[in-house]
Structure formats: C-alpha cells, structure tokens
Amino acid sequence: MGKDRLADFEESILCAIAALGEDAYGLDIYEKLCEIEDTPNPGSMYVILDRLERKGYVVSGYTLPLPERRGKPKKLYRVKPEGAAALQESFEKSKRKMQAVPKSFWSFVKWPIRFRRYMKEPSEKGDR
Secondary structure, three states, X not given: XXXXXXXXXXXXXXXXXXXXXXXXXXXXXXXXXXXXXXXXOHHHHHHHHHXXXXXXXXXXXXXXXXXXXXXXXXXXXXXXXXXXXHHHHHHHHHHHHHXXXXXXXXXXXXXXXXXXXXXXXXXXXXXX
C-alpha cells in the first residue's frame, strides 16, 4: 500500500462498513461503530466517511427516493478494494506491534503502575 495510513477512527469506520457488507447505511454504520468504539461522535463519522471516499477507500451511492423517507433517497457506502487493502495493511501492522512486545511483559506489568517516591533534591541555597 502507499504512504497514506489509516487513522484509528478511519480504521474503525472501515471495519464497520466491511462488517455490514455491501450498501451500508449511515445509521447502521454508526450502530456497528458503537460496538467497536466507546462513544463515537456521529458528526465525526460523516466527516471521516467523506475523507475515506476522497482517499478512494469507500464509494457511496444513493437509493431511489423512498416513500417512508418522504421521498428522500438513502446514501449507502461500500468498501472498495483499495480500502480493503488499507484495512488489511493496518491489521497486519497492529499484529506486528503486538508480536514485538514479549509475552513476559504482560505478566511483568502490575496494574496500577506505581512509581517509586524520590526525595526532592536540596536546592543550591541549602534548603532542605
């Protein structure tokens, strides 16, 4: 893949669209995103969807006007092959990061992490 890496939220949105399959609708994408992210901002989601479309990772299209939506069409999204490749590259990079950390590290780290207390060094004026 090229130089253009996926940001964390971009990756989550691509995952949500991929999980929904073809013709993912914005509200469905947001609901799937809520399963992936803690509290995603729906406004940010649409900004990122536009960015992913400009990058060539997703494509969007409209349905015919629907009577249940008072004659308004739905905008649907689909992951393009370039988006799938970027998502796969991002997953592989995360996997390499996890493999770089030795398993012994996870058992070594005690939660919560506590730091030793150090005494304040005396100042040059002789304060103690």
